Amino acid sequence: MKKIIDIIELELITAFANCGYNEKYARITLSNRPDLCEYQCNGALAAAKEYKKAPIMIANEVIEQLKSSELFDYKEAVMPGFINLKLAPAFLASYLNDISKDERLGCDKTENPKTIVIDYGGPNVAKPLHVGHLRSAIIGESIKRIGRFVGHNVIGDVHLGDWGLQMGLIITELKLRKPELVYFIDNYNGEYPTKAPFTISELEEIYPAASAKSKKDEAYKEEAMQATYLLQNGHCGYQALFKHILDVSVTDLKKNYEALNVSFDLWKGESDAQPYIPDLVQYMKDNNYAYISNGALVVDVKEETDTKEIPPCMILKSDGASLYNTTDLATIIERMKLFHPDEIIYVVDKRQELYFEQVFRCAKKTKLVKEDTKLKFLGFGTMNGNDGKPFKTREGGVMRLESLIANINEEMYQKMKANRDSISDAEAHETAKTIGLSAMKYGDLSNQASKDYVFDIDRFTSFEGDTGPYILYTIVRIKSILAKYANMDGSLEKAAINPSKSESEKTLMLELTKLNSVVKASYEEIAPHKICSYIYDLANAFNRFYHETKILTEKNESVRAGWIKLLILTRDILETSIDLLGFKAPERM
Structure with a gap:
């Protein structure tokens, strides 16, 4: 299904072409002044130089071509040559009705599916998981889910530290x-x-x-x-x-x-790569990729364009022992042999960037991967405490992951009991786990992966603001309204989303059109935080609409049913989005 911005752009392309202007100038963006318009085109400013006309003249010609368009109820040329647009409520409602009938909510699967291996997790056997393992697991799981949703064959590998x-x-x-x-x-x-x-x-x-x-x-x-x-x-x-x-x-x-609601397809470790190492070493020697330097076997990976020193990639130490480099290169050989991936993504602490740069260059230079195989490094920042230092226990030690999860679950349980006396202990504990997971995952994923962030339990577990519990509370609120509507014997058999009647309703509808664009951008940029930002905006838009609209007491059944259809679509998009982030919503809170 076409993204709404593509439909709008196609309309502008036709208008520019009819005026004799190159279609490259008909680029549409979301307005950076939503108080003035919803979409804007600045192409007239760029076209002015080529066509030697004032930008406002070009913009006015395009606006004239758009007069008969059913997509817009507002189109205006503004000095010095901006084209400002607002969508027609009828067109917007029609687009959302199409989305609501689509089981993928308007998100097409890719026409060119890839095989992608994601290396995330990285725990050592015989050691408990600690908070340092949290980011890799949460980020990697979300990337895996987004990739699969887009239509790729994504294989998650925990890559155990089980050797040496x-x-x-x-x-x-x-x-x-x-x-x-x-x-x-x-x-x-x-x-x-x-x-x-x-x-x-x-x-x-x-x-x-x-x-x-x-x-x-x-x-x-x-x-x-x-x-x-x-x-x-x-x-x-x-x-x-x-x-x-x-x-x-x-x-x-x-x-x-x-x-953590994290699962891996492969539970392979460093030990699985060891059988490939002897042949790897011999291959490096036979093809003159490697040479002896101070007794060690190394491969030069520096390039003429380097602005910083990139040391050689060491294959064997002077005593003949292998290293992490050797194991990681052997693991690449194994992955290429077993899965023939188009991409391998490593979700690792950003402080290892130089190391992976060496390994990737070595793999490419020595032709361990095909020329078009992409090796990607997603380096994540540090999870810090309120003191700005790496997150630790009150005693100063590294906190076990299960302890962190238990602390968050207890925090949510206490809030559940304080706010709902009627809830049973069993339900409160189970719901607390669900909400606690959202607090932890959203708190992490809402930050750009490469950035350090402060893990603030009080803020992350709040039901207000940019948090996981706030998103879940919004979903539960929608579920409650839908349940009440069902008890009213309301019929949705012939119902459809209607053209908006208020600014808050239209704002909500505009947010609902963005899912396919956001998912695409999140996948292409390996950026789950874009989904977090989107659902926060969507939740805000819904809550504003909810507070301004008497949904269930509306007398006109057609209008009321249309709003219910709008709520169903909002719920579905929010639940689809949080599933991509790796958590779910309870039935009540």
Whole structure:
């Protein structure tokens, strides 16, 4: 379905062409002075130089051509040559009725679907999720949903940190505590247990304890490095333990991500890329992409146009060990082999931008990806506390993600109970989770991803202002009106959205036309904050209309039914939008 701005522009193109002017000047934008008009065209100003005419003369000629147009009820040329336009209420109502009949609310799917892998999440196994994992999960999930809504095949990969010394540390510490386990028996030929010899709580305590020991005890660290080597070279007992570590960790991670309404298609990790590394290294050498520098194997990735120093991408350290670079390049090889993606998007802390610039250049230079494969880095800013520093607990430690979620849910629960005495505890707790998730996700996503922001629980959980709870409250208000209308035995069988009768109604209707443009822009710019901004404006427009209009007590049934149809469309667009952001609305609040 055509965007409304495209329909308007087509009308202007015809008018400009009929006057003998190039259609490139018929560009339409939303008015930056909504008090004067709804749309504007400044093309006459640009055309004046080419056609050697005063801009106002060109604008007046175009206006003359638009006199018979049914799209506008106001069109005027304003000095020095602006073309100001307001839509005709009948045309606007007709457009919204078409949207309301479309199951995708006027948003066409792309004609050229792509396969896109999104790398987001990035947790380490054997460690609890903390607030530092929040932004990647929330932003990545929304980008995935928007991409799918647009019509692309989007694959979300959690990309676990499950390789390297951390595994050796866990194995070493476990061997010290439980040496009798069969995993540590040399030449053991039996079946290994199917149940892990530790719980997630024990595992989360083992790793930091082992890490702390390794920093003080050189012999302990050496033993952990040897355990890592044996694991990576096929030690059966250690590989069985590694599988337990993964199973226990992933089960817990899935539970925590589920609380965020975040899901992944792939639960792959750094370990999945390891089999590709030997061939990758040989390929780099055979094709003269890599060379030895100070004992390390590196690939030059600097370019003549660089204005800053871009260091070489290291493939192997001087001792022959691989690095994160190696693993990430091997992961790209695996993704190209398994999914043939047109794009790979990495949702990562913006402080890693230089690192990914090296990896992307290396992948392109060494032809690990096709020439037209896009590698994109979406760097997100820091989530800070009210003191402007990275968000921490009151004691100064890094807050666990489940603790943050629990705090927000409790805050919402207390507000629910304070405002609604009649609600049961069970319903209040369940509703609090739904609203709390909206507070957390909207609070994050309403900011441009690359910007740092202050995570203010009091503000984010408010039912007023630019917050998730305010958006949900608006949706619930609409649902309540629709339920009351249904109880009045109102019929919508022949109902349609009517031409607007007030300024607030028209403002709401104009906001409803923007969904397809906003979704398109959000996808193309990888910018979920544009959807947040849109639904906040839409919620404001609806609430103003609601406060100024006696919807259910309107005597004229046709008018009342038309308003109900308008509310249904508003609800559907708001619910579709919040689903793209990764949360939903309750039935009541």
